[in-house]
Amino acid sequence: MTSFPDPVARLIDEFRKLPGIGSKSAQRLVFHLIARPGDDIRSLAAAITDLEEGIRPCRTCHQITDIDPCAICIDPGRDHSVICVVERPSDVLAVEGSAEFRGLYHVLHGVLNPLAGIGPESLTIESLEQRLAPGTVHEVILATNAGVEGEATASYLARRLAAGNLRITRPAQGMPAGSELEYTDRLTLARALRGRRTMD
Numbered sequence: 001m002t003s004f005p006d007p008v009a010r011l012i013d014e015f016r017k018l019p020g021i022g023s024k025s026a027q028r029l030v031f032h033l034i035a036r037p038g039d040d041i042r043s044l045a046a047a048i049t050d051l052e053e054g055i056r057p058c059r060t061c062h063q064i065t066d067i068d069p070c071a072i073c074i075d076p077g078r079d080h081s082v083i084c085v086v087e088r089p090s091d092v093l094a095v096e097g098s099a100e101f102r103g104l105y106h107v108l109h110g111v112l113n114p115l116a117g118i119g120p121e122s123l124t125i126e127s128l129e130q131r132l133a134p135g136t137v138h139e140v141i142l143a144t145n146a147g148v149e150g151e152a153t154a155s156y157l158a159r160r161l162a163a164g165n166l167r168i169t170r171p172a173q174g175m176p177a178g179s180e181l182e183y184t185d186r187l188t189l190a191r192a193l194r195g196r197r198t199m200d
């Protein structure tokens with residue numbers, strides 16, 4: 001790879017950091033770009049820059065958005081008494097895709113992982129508690145993934161959030177982890193949400 005001119009080698013390196021892109025694909029993408037008109041390359045570069053500058057977390061639900069609060073949080077047509085708690089921004093898209101849920105979301109931006117030094121303070125849990133404080137939310141669905149950390153995070157949240165008449169539920173099989181998400185069909189996700197159970 002050192003035989004490539006520096007700008008080419010640098011872009012290949014950047015592409016290789018993306019999920020599902022190996023050295024071969026990265027090289028192919030870069031050489032494809034080199035063959036494109038300069039305008040195409042500039043518009044790609046601008047779109048990437050805008051991603052960094054125009055996107056921020058919603059101050060309420062922490063989903064990434066270009067307007068704050070995000071479109072879901074301010075939608076009067078949604079059920080503001082139910083909050084679905086997920087690990088990642090992409091999980092919101094998956095649940096939306098299932099067309100089974102019409103409430104609001106809360107994105108944790110991770111799961112508890114003591115070995116990696118990720119404790120409750122690293123996640124958006126305090127902000128979730130603030131949303132629950134007024135007592136207008138009646139149900140919290142803990143849709144963290146079905147892995148060990150996802151389960152541990154759900155258990156922790158169920159204990160920490162337990163209060164009065166708040167119903168805390170978990171989808172029948174949790175959420176599929178990471179990249180599995182995009183391969184899970186909408187029906188499976190819809191069924192898991194519909195079959196959610198109250199956590200003890």
Ligand SMILES: [Zn+2]
Pocket residue numbers: 058059060061062063069070071072073
């Ligand atoms: Zn929001």
